[in-house]
Amino acid sequence: QVQLVESGGGLVQAGGSLRLSCAASGRTFSTYTMGWFRQAPGKEREFAATINWSGGSTAYADSVKGRFTISRDNAKNTVYLQMNSLKPEDTAVYYCAAARPPNALLRRINEYAYWGQGTQVTVSS
Numbered sequence: 154q155v156q157l158v159e160s161g162g163g164l165v166q167a168g169g170s171l172r173l174s175c176a177a178s179g180r181t182f183s184t185y186t187m188g189w190f191r192q193a194p195g196k197e198r199e200f201a202a203t204i205n206w207s208g209g210s211t212a213y214a215d216s217v218k219g220r221f222t223i224s225r226d227n228a229k230n231t232v233y234l235q236m237n238s239l240k241p242e243d244t245a246v247y248y249c250a251a252a253r254p255p256n257a258l259l260r261r262i263n264e265y266a267y268w269g270q271g272t273q274v275t276v277s278s
Contacts, residue, residue, distance in 0.1 A: 155179050155251050155267050162247060162272030165239055169276070173234040175249030175269055183207075183227040185267075186252045186259055189234045191245035192271075198248070198262055202234060206255035214260075217243075239276045246271040 156178040165171055173189070183206050192198040202223035204211045211223050222235040232249055250265035259265065 157249050157267055157269035159249050159269045159272040162274045164275045167241055167276055167278050169239050170237045173247055173272060175232045177230045182230040184255045186255050186257050187225060187232040188250045188259060188265055189223060190248045193245040200260045203258045210258055212258040241276045241278045244276050246273050
């Protein structure tokens with residue numbers, strides 16, 4: 154089992170940047186594929202990015218591709234989401250999640266077993 158805690162959210166102007174972090178408990182972090190999802194007010198939770206156990210493979214939603222970068226540091230049990238060129242439509246609660254198998258790029262919510270509590274990102278126009 155793994156527990157996840159997100160941080161780094163906040164209020165930023167359009168065009169700005171934020172880096173989200175997700176710290177995981179336990180000694181098995183490197184055995185999980187990790188993902189970032191987001192949920193805007195009144196909308197369903199949606200996939201943003203995923204990374205395999207080593208960090209060697211990543212995948213992104215079309216809406217964030219080229220602006221967001223997912224990475225991980227297994228020594229620190231942490232996954233990151235660097236968000237650049239932010240837009241008002243990026244406003245959402247951002248969640249990190251963990252899943253197995255570790256060498257997969259998973260985009261569906263029901264593929265992830267563990268979730269953090271979320272961190273709010275607000276982008277003003």
